[in-house]
Amino acid sequence: MVRTKGRRRLTCHHEAGHALTRWYFGHKTDRAVVLTVDEVRAGKIVRNRKDIDIVSCEGIVEGYDIHGYPYGPIHTAGSAEEQNYSNYLRAINQDVELINCFAGFIAEAHYRHASVSDCMLAGGIQDMQLAQDLVDAWDLSGEEQRELLRLSESRAAALVRSKSGSVAIKAVANALMERGRLTGRQIARLCRNAYGGRECAHGAWNAHWPATPKQIRAGFIPHRLG
Template sequence: MPRRRATCHHEAGHAFVRWFFGFKTDRAVVQTAEEIRAGKRLRGRDGDLVICHGMVSGDPIHDRPFGPWPQAGSPEQQAAGLRWWFYRRDVELINCYAGFHAEAHYRRIDPAAAMLGGGGADMERFSAIMNAWLLDKANRKELEAKVDAWTRALVRSPQGSAAIRSIAEALMTRGRLSGAQMAALCREAYGGRECEFEAWSSCWPPTLTQIRCGYIPSATALAAA
């Protein structure tokens, strides 16, 4: 029996965001309707078995504890460390939104409807991160709006949309892709370019124009930071 195409786009959204910001992905898996009904479980990167329609696993972006860790050193070093945590936090929040935004873009529905239909685990993680940062109501609302705008721009950009579509089509056919296979599809959409790990940390936050036009920071920018 076939896989659900919307689920393939959902997982493709997560995989693409990880690639775009330079984080290593191990694999993406989407189960068939028959496998789901049979209760087949997927093994996460931590070894736990879970029942789910699909998953993307890879290196952690902003893992527990979700709040910023204390930074030793001079005030300048502490400020630099905090900026690094802002970058990690924001990318993970974008990753949380990416699945249902990609699904909504494919289905041509409001992202909120896609979130309610299948983004429960993503939103639990989103809320856990937000709560750990102890933001007041105004700052939380501002950050949520930024994350929504970044994710929407990324998923709907010409290159991003092409990359997600390519990954989703491959998942529909195969059901399982390695990180290397998905990276190749993303590079094709971005003209052979690829982000170096943590290159974005030196120029965070991105502008919507950068995201929409397919900007990818170079290794030179990272070295100069």
């Protein structure tokens, strides 16, 4: 639980990692919230965009689901080509959601100069449960699952530790520390500033997938749909 300003600042960095991931890959964010120490001590409950109370929630980044339930491929009534394209798009969304699962506690670890595993155990258990649910939904062997999770962690680390990504996370975390609440537009403005005014259009990554850690680390942003 957030009981000190120091712990709250870690939560701000954690949520900033999620916010950056959504923005970087072209997914709109509604808001980010990090409760104050007094709010947590008073037992304040955060209600999400689905009007559900989130118990024991210190912070949250909200927007539409990047890879919504049910996870995995969805059968379409169209041709085989249309089915393959649907699977391709859902696989991209799965990949981005997996990056998002890692980004929060990796951002926290980067700020703390601590091990990723320690931060995952301290504040990333739910994120990793979602990551496991995502890979379980696809027809992958155990080794394929492990490789996908390793790649997702590498992509998230490349984003969080990149020059522009680090600047964006610091800016979002500082704003959350000061205000406690940010709108999606405020988050986008802070991230754009960190990336020199550039911003990814929704779906623009589709023509450039799979994203490599090298691309992400270099701050590559596709501007237009392919």
